Every structure is written in C-alpha cells, then in structure tokens.
Amino acid sequence: MLRSKSTWKIPPADAAAAARLSKGLAVSPLMGQLLSARGITRPEDALSFMESECGHDPFLLKGMKEAVPRIRRAIQEEEHILIYGDYDADGVSSTSLMIYLLRHLGASFDIYIPHRSNEGYGLHNHAIDWALTQGVSLIITVDTGISACTQIAYANERGIEVIVTDHHEPPEELPPAYALINPKLPGCPYPFKGLAGVGVAYKLAEALLDGDVPPEWTEIVAIGTVADLMPLTGENRALVRRGIESMRSSRFPGVRALLEVSGASPGAVNSVHIAFGMAPRINASGRLDHAGRAVSLLTAEHMEEAVQLAGELDMLNKERQLVVERITEEAVARLEALEALPPVIVLAGEGWNVGVVGIVASKILERYYRPVIILDIHPETGMCKGSARSIPGLDIYAALTSCRECMDHYGGHPAAAGMSLHRDRLEEFAAALAAYASEVLEPEHFVPVTETDGEIPLGALTLRAADELDRLAPFGMGNPLPRFVIRGAVVKEARTMGQGNRHLKLALQQGGDVIEAVAFGRGALMDLLPVGTSVDVLAELSVNEWNGMRKPQLMVQDLAVPEAQFFDFRGSASAFAKSRRLFELLQCGEPDRTAVAIVRGESARQGRDWEGFELWGYDNNGSLHPLQADKKEAPAAPSLLCLLDMPESPEELEAIHLLFPEAENVALLHPIRSGRERLQPPSREIFKLLYQQLAALTASPLPEREVLAALCRRCSLNIRMVASMLDVFEELEFIRRADGQITFVVSPASQSLTTSSHYQRLGQMAEMERVFMEGSVPQLREWLRERLYRVSVS
Known part of the structure; x- marks a missing residue:
C-alpha cells in the first residue's frame, strides 16, 4: 500500500450535462465531463468560456475619470512623471507596461522600484524626496500604493500629486491620493475584481488611448498576471490568451530572449512556460539584485542587449535556487527539533535573504501543510522582513490584520502576504497568529486536498x-x-x-x-x-x-497503491538496507508511520541503525517478543512489516498474524536455504529409512545428540528434518526420550504415520518453507491470502 500525497476530491458527476455538452459542442465525452465538472453546463456558456473575449469599460474603475485627465494634462504641460513600481514579476510587468504607455504618449518620465532588501515593499518618503529633486510633479504607482497613507500625505505636503493603481486588498483607511484605481475599492462598480497590478495598468492604458492599445502589450499583461497567480478567468483569461498568442511571434526582444533562456519554444509557449520559466527569472532580479534589470529586459529595444540581460537573469535564478535550498534546510532542521508544530509556522533568521523568503515559505508549506511565515532579521537594526504563504482554510491577510499592532507594515492576499516588524515582537506576533488560527482552523484544514x-x-x-x-x-x-x-x-x-x-x-x-x-x-x-x-x-x-x-x-x-503490497526481496544480500529503503519510500514524509522488522535472535540488530523500526524476535515457544526494552505493545497496523527471517512453524506464522493483523505492506527479506538445509515433505519412504537406521543405532540407549548426528550422516538429512521425524516417532511410541537419551522400542503398537499430529505439522512446515523459499509470486499471493494477509503480491 502506497498512500497518495493528498486527498483527491472528486466532483459530483452530472452525466446528463456532460452528454449534452459533448453532443452540442461536438467534442469528446471527456471534454463534456470536464466542462460539467467545472460548473459549465450549457453549450453556449462553454463556447463563451473557450472564446474568452470578454472585457469591460476601463472607466467603470473608480478613480479612472479623475486619473485620465490629470495624466493627459501632465503630458500636455510637459510635467515630469514618476512611475513607482514593485519588485516582483507583476510589479516589473506593470512598470514595463507603463514605460511603453508613456513612451507612446511622448511623456517625460522616470521610474523608481525600491530595492527589496535595502528598502522593502511600498512607497517610501526618501523616494519622494528623490523624485522632488528630479522635478517630478506626478507619481503614478503600479502594483503598489493602496496602503501608503502616510507616504502619500507626505508627497502631497511636498507638492507632488499621486495616482495609485493597485490590486491588493485595500485597508480600512485609504490614502489621500489624487486618484485611487483598484477594482477592490469599496463602491467600485468594475465587474471583474481579479485583475493583476499589470491588468489595472493595462486598463489605464485603454482609457488613455481610447481603447486603441497595441495588441502586443498584452504579452506584458500575460507575464504579470500568470506570475502573480491571478485567476485565469473572466477578463484575465482574455488578456492572457491574447498575450500568449502574440508572444508566439513576439516583436519584443526581451520576451524573445527570455523565452530562449527559459528553454521554451516561442511557437508553442503557454501559461506553464510563463509560470515556471519566465516568471522565476524575472523575480530573481528583484530577489537577489534589483528589479530594474528585469524592467530593462522587458523594455529592451535591441536583441543584443536583451540576450545579455536574459543571461544575467538566468544566472541570478540559479543562484537563487541555491540560496533557497540552504535556507529551507535550516528551517526544516529547526522545525524537526520541535516537539509539536504550531498552527502557524513562524521562523526568522539572520542571513535569510529577504528576496527568497516567500519561496522558502512555499516549500515549508508544501512539506508541513500549514500556514508559514519566514522572516529575515537584519543583524544591526533587528528589523524583520518576511513573507507568508497559507492554506485554503486560513485567510492570511485577515490573520495578519488581527495582530496588526505587532507589525510596522503588512499587506497581501488571502493566500500570500508580506510584513515587517522588530525582532522584539516576534514572540508576541507568533503567539497572536497561533491564537487566531486556533479559532479558525479545524483538523480537516491540515489535510491537503487536491481538486480533480x-x-x-x-x-x-x-x-x-x-x-x-x-x-x-x-x-x-x-x-x-x-x-x-x-x-x-x-x-x-x-x-x-x-x-x-x-x-x-x-x-x-x-x-x-x-x-x-x-x-x-x-x-x-x-x-x-x-x-x-x-x-x-x-x-x-x-x-x-x-x-x-x-x-x-x-x-x-x-x-x-490502494491495497497492501507484498515485496519479494528473498535472498537479498543487503536485507537491512532494503528494509530501510522501503520504509523511507513508504513513509512519504509522515513521521507517525511505523515499521517492524522480525528477526531470529538478536544478532541481526548488531551494528545496525534501526531507528524508526520496532524489532521483534521469535521465541522458542513459537510466539514473538520485542527486542527493544522500551517496546511493550506491537503496532497493529505498521506501514511496513519486514521478515528478515522467515517463520519456521505454523505457530510462528500465527503469532505474526495475531500481533500485526493489519500491516499495510509486507516484505520478504529472509535468506534462501539450499535444498539440503530445507525440510522435506514427509513420506513413508523417508520414515522407513530413518526407522531402519534408528533401529541399528539404538539397541541400547544413546545420547540424543549422538543419535541426531549419526542419522544425519546415514540418511543425508539435515538436523531439523531428523529432529522433527524423531518427534513423530516419540508421539507414536516408537522411541522413548528420557534424560537426554533415546531408547528404541523393539515391538511398538502398530500405528499409521498420518495419525501423528507431529507428522501433520511436519508436512505443514515443509510446505510453508517451500513456499517461502521458492514459491512463485502467484503462489505466495494465494498461500498467504489463505493463511495470513489479504495482500496484493507485487
């Protein structure tokens, strides 16, 4: 039995809707079932979804009517405009799109993207001071600004007006900007709320250009929307689809160079290539260097420059992977040392590059499946900057809001967020999040579920x-x-x-x-x-x-693998290593799973690290006993049961069954005995030969040890076989045993061998040994199914 990594959620089937869609659209039954499973039940709705040409009037966005004339006036009066962006892929895409827009409009402009490590997220007063020195009179933020209340008030005091375009969750107190454009603003009538930051910037471009936006600009929209994990439904779907189509014959040198270094064929590019090839390299710029390099790539006008920049981003991405691996290993080591995991994991460390803590948080979430916050601590100031990733059961933005007094700044979405706070408040911060999560999360929320x-x-x-x-x-x-x-x-x-x-x-x-x-x-x-x-x-x-x-x-x-498995590694020269390897594979990262190894005697555990295993040994009376002092009761359902030594009697086999009736998997790892070492099926001929030799040997009582040795030589039988046959003779009163000696009974009563229980037991033991030693896989399956486990032998 091999468990899946998550619970697979099967949607209810609607066979009638699936058949209707399949017939109405002339598509395969699979396509009909897929559409109905996603809630699309009418052919006309399916066509609308597949064609995905929906779009909305940009002036439905609250604040657009104020922003457009202000920007047009700034261009007309040759004001100097500052584009203020963010350092992630959405912010880079938004900034790049605004550069194309302001170039197209002939505006005078500069750009500013804060350094992730040195400055952190959001609008900063020192950047406003710099803008003032550059003669800026209007700032347009992209993918940021909706929470910058004090900073925008500061800009107003300095005579700079600010237009905010953003898509993050608005706080209760909104900044005093000239115009706020965000589909999530209270009272905003815009029908689609899922735009990325670059999507909002694109709507601003639509409004300024009266809808006549160059079609290739959707390539930039596609990159930011996919990279920022925005829903590919509604208007996003239409924008990204058009962007990918344009990207397949892109005229942007930066896009072509980025596709090449990502290993994607331009003619076959899709959203997966954007998410896993292009976006990580764009993000690497802001994580380990400055996001301005990625903006330069996306806005490059010459192929030579674009190729060089794309190569630099590729190298940064490889460096980023190494940094993530190191921090993740450190974080896991700290978590493994805990007695129990908190409902929200909060870890902070010096030297944990703030540019990659979000990726580390995602990796820790995947491993432990609970909300995670990873923070970098500045060694001199003690300030912590971090990223959060959450599971569906916990809105991390709401959780952070519940303890906002602990932080200097925070923002984000239900599934991901960022924050900053002083290290002195870390303990209070973690406790407040744990308290909030304990009220919200139920046990079922910690079980990963995959929608199918x-x-x-x-x-x-x-x-x-x-x-x-x-x-x-x-x-x-x-x-x-x-x-x-x-x-x-x-x-x-x-x-x-x-x-x-x-x-x-x-x-x-x-x-x-x-x-x-x-x-x-x-x-x-x-x-x-x-x-x-x-x-x-x-x-x-x-x-x-x-x-x-x-x-x-x-x-x-x-x-x-839904049924218990039977692993056949009989005669393996490395039974111990096989046992440990099987257990690691079957454990699947679940520390509560158990393994049992059954050995004969205690020599098997010498010099071996059996951590994670329970060792049990066979007793002389046919039962099993623990070989570790701290083990008293056997786990009824170990994930793996390893037989390093096979049972040699029905009693030992029954003992295994009684102690471990629901073992998920069984592995045979016992040595293979040669033919001479095995028990033979009992027959009259063998017993007749042994009886004759016994009569010749024991005219007078002899020590049993000498009798056994002599009979083994004369009959070419192993000592186990001879001892079992003597048990039969004793039961039938053909011999007497006393004080370690054997006496031959000269004229015993006539009895059939088959009446002896020892004779029947010898037959069972010989058959069991034959199956365990040489039985084929199907024979093992049927034999054990009848006698021990209902297993699927592999």
Missing part, C-alpha cells in the same frame, strides 16, 4: 481528447490544468529515466487500453511498483510528440 476533474476510465484519455483540452487554455489559478483520477490501472511496464534515474516512466493498462505515463521526480518509486501492481493515479493528459508521431501521455501528479 473526476474519475475517468483509461480508454477516455485519447489523442482527440488531449487536443481538445487546448481549447480551455490558458491554464493557471482559477482555471487549473485538468487533472483526472484513474483507478485500478495495472503497471504493465516500469522503468526509470533521466539523470540519476530521477524520473519514472510507466505503461498503464486498464482492460484493453494502454497508455504511457511519466512521473517526474518519482524515480525512487520504481521499487514499489513492480509489473502487475494495481495503482490509482492522479494525472494530467498531454500529447507526446516524437519523430513525427503523436500519442496521448499522462503526466502523473500523484499516485497510490
């Missing part, structure tokens, strides 16, 4: 269906890549691939249907998925193109 698009038979995952899915693109937040659950598929082939065998490639079969599946980063599971294993899979459907051939392929996101 339904349970699908393998036969429905066709090439036609894979091609049709492109009609639902672009994919991202609010419109995720479709994920399907396939249950009861059988592993037909399995192999690892890639450097270091990191990835897993499977051929899955269900009935007569077979499809290839790739699981990136899951190569280690190869040992758990031998051919014939029945698996449940959560996967995305894609198209594999190779040498002009196209076929459907699954990209595995999660995988489970």
